[in-house]
Amino acid sequence: NAGVTQTPKFRVLKTGQSMTLLCAQDMNHEYMYWYRQDPGMGLRLIHYSVGEGTTAKGEVPDGYNVSRLKKQNFLLGLESAAPSQTSVYFCASSSTEGMNTEAFFGQGTRLTVV
Amino acid sequence: QQQVKQSPQSLIVQKGGISIINCAYENTAFDYFPWYQQFPGKGPALLIAIRPDVSEKKEGRFTISFNKSAKQFSLHIMDSQPGDSATYFCAASNFNKFYFGSGTKLNVKP
Numbered sequence: 001n002a003g004v005t006q007t008p009k010f011r012v013l014k015t016g017q018s019m020t021l022l023c024a025q026d027m028n029h030e031y032m033y034w035y036r037q038d039p040g041m042g043l044r045l046i047h048y049s050v051g052e053g054t055t056a057k058g059e060v061p062d063g064y065n066v067s068r069l070k071k072q073n074f075l076l077g078l079e080s081a082a083p084s085q086t087s088v089y090f091c092a093s094s095s096t097e098g099m100n101t102e103a104f105f106g107q108g109t110r111l112t113v114v
Numbered sequence: 115q116q117q118v119k120q121s122p123q124s125l126i127v128q129k130g131g132i133s134i135i136n137c138a139y140e141n142t143a144f145d146y147f148p149w150y151q152q153f154p155g156k157g158p159a160l161l162i163a164i165r166p167d168v169s170e171k172k173e174g175r176f177t178i179s180f181n182k183s184a185k186q187f188s189l190h191i192m193d194s195q196p197g198d199s200a201t202y203f204c205a206a207s208n209f210n211k212f213y214f215g216s217g218t219k220l221n222v223k224p
Contacts, residue, residue, distance in 0.1 A: 043214040105157030
C-alpha cells in the first residue's frame with residue numbers, strides 16, 4: 001500500500017533552471033496539495049486541487065505552477081528556480097468522504113537551488 | 115498572515131513528564147483541528163484530531179483540549195517518552211483546506 005509517493009526525493013538545481021516534482025496517490029482521493037516546509041515557518045500551502053482538472057492557489061503560489069491531468073497525479077513545476085525556493089516540498093492528499101478529512105503526506109522532496 | 119499560531123517553537127521534557135503545545139486560530143469557519151507528528155526525514159502523519167463540538171479528545175497518552183470561545187487548542191502528551199521526540203504541527207481545516215502552525219520540536223530526555 002504505497003499511499004502518497006513523491007519523485008524525486010532530492011534535487012539540486014541551478015538558479016534559472018526548471019523542474020517538475022511528481023506526486024502520485026493510490027487512495028482515490030479527490031483533494032491533493034503541495035506544501036513547502038521551511039524552518040520556523042511550518043507547512044505553507046502552495047497550490048491545491050479539489051479534483052481532476054482543477055487547481056487553486058494556496059498561501060504562497062508565486063513562482064510555481066501545477067497541473068492535475070489525472071486524478072491520481074499532481075505535478076508541481078518551477079519554471080525558473082530561485083534560491084528562495086530552496087525548501088522541502090511535501091505532497092498530500094485527502095478524501096471528501098465521511099467525517100474523516102485526514103491528509104496523507106508523502107516522504108518529501110528536498111530541493112536546493114544554488 | 116499566519117492562520118494558525120503555535121507555541122513554543124521548541125520544548126525539552128524529561129522522560130515521564132507532560133509535554134504541552136498550544137495553538138490559536140482566528141477563522142471561526144475552521145471545523146477540524148488535527149495534530150500531526152513528523153520524524154526527521156519523514157512526512158507528517160496524523161496523530162489525533164478534534165472537531166469544535168467537543169472540548170476534549172483523548173487517545174492513549176495524547177489529549178487535545180479545545181476552547182472554542184478562546185479559539186485555542188492544545189496537545190498534551192502524558193508520560194512523555196524518548197520515542198515521542200519529533201516535530202509536532204497543529205492545523206486547522208475548512209472544506210479540506212489545511213493551514214498548519216509553525217511546528218514545535220519536542221525533545222524528551224531519557
